[in-house]
Amino acid sequence: MAEIAQHNQQQVMVEAKDLHLGFMVAKHGINNMKDFLFTFGIKQPFERKEVLKGVDLTIFKGESFGIMGRNGSGKSTLLRAISGIMKPESGSLKVYGKVAPMMALGVGLEPEMTGEENIKLLGILMGYSNREIKDSIDKIIEFSELSDDDIKSQVKRYSQGMMTRLTFSITVARDPEILIVDEALTVGDLGFKKKCAKRIMDIRDGGGTIIYVSHHLDEIKQICKRGCFLKDGKVMKTGNIEEIADLYSREVSKKRL
């Protein structure tokens, strides 16, 4: 409780109260017109699948917050809600800042275009202005450690590691207010991983908020201080990352019912 009291002084960045969220899925795999036409009218073709069943969560400014949970526990959906991609159905969700997601490998990159053109493209997708991209392009290239030749060649000739470098460098270029990292550091060599982790902590120390999702216990312990454990669309526990990581290890070793 002392921990909560300490946080009371801080500014809240993300606050979820009894957050419910789900989506419509096609029942028994209706994926074509024929099934649709035959079942429509007789059966409801879609059913509501609730993924988040009352999430309570508070994330403060300047902290890195870890989210753990088994596959299908609702981690990605929660992140999408925070990013504003999926709207809450009931409950409340308040996000007081601009969210920058760390994108999965190759997402948002146009393989036919050069690294340099992709910096502009992905930058604009992330909401940077032209001016901001011009100002930070040198920094982005420098951070990615891609050579001049690489940056001028088409992204389809990049290795996976190079793509990750490019995406990460663009994402962190403008010190995002809320940075979402979803198991993104799994590709890339050890040197770059360390550099990414350092950059993430720099952003945090500069007042940015980090939301970090990972299954790697060491990685998450290194980056986060506090975290939560999601189970079946609910927050099972919020607290010190060590406790969360222990809970996670225990839960994972349990057999699924």
Next chain:
Amino acid sequence: MPAEYIYQRTPLSKHIYLTWTLAIKSLKVRYKNSVLGFVWSMLTPLLYLAIFTFIFSQAFFDIENYPLFALTGLIFWNFFSGATVTSVNSVIDAKGVLKSIKIPAIILPIAEMISSSINLLLTFVPFGALMFFLGAQVGFETLLLVPLFILFSMFVLGVGIFICALNIFFRDVGLLWTTLMPAIFYFTPIAYSAKLIPEKFLWLINFNPVFHYISAFREVLYYNIVPSAQLWLIISSLSVFFLGLGLSVFLYLEKGFISNY
């Protein structure tokens, strides 16, 4: 209880700039890897023009200056088929981005449409020269191409986003559209004149919206007349109707997109 939801809104100007950037990107990518590049977008109508001229100019001998007649229809048909087909998969192709960044999905088909429109305007330069060579007249009525083109793009955009939205739920729709393309092509008087259609079937062709646009373009470019007020009224209503239909269906179905990409 209604959900309470607070988040930072992105200004519209950023969305507009993003749409423009994506349109230019799509245009660049379209021709980046091909040797002939831009020439490709003219090759398809030219090839059709050659085939039609070779085959039909004998059959339809009563059409004066058949190559010009066919070309004035083909260019706009090519825009219609190209723009709708590219916009069908635009949202599905960008699913990775849409799952991680908050951007309105409708930006993607709009960007494709802008890119196709720019492409049409660019090909209009060599085609204009070709039409002139084939004996087209330029006059005051040529200026009417601008409002006609705006109305036509509204219609094409409406059709494009309508199919695009349905295609996310049922992939058959996109395949069906591609299959239907040649059928709609022959159902539209492009290679032949509407005058050839027997009187008793003429009412049927009025249900083909593309027919009205092609007629208007042809009246301006081929017959050098100002389309009648009735024709203007028809195409304006069609444009408003289809754009409204497309937008409302797209925005209605949008919340279900994320689980069906």
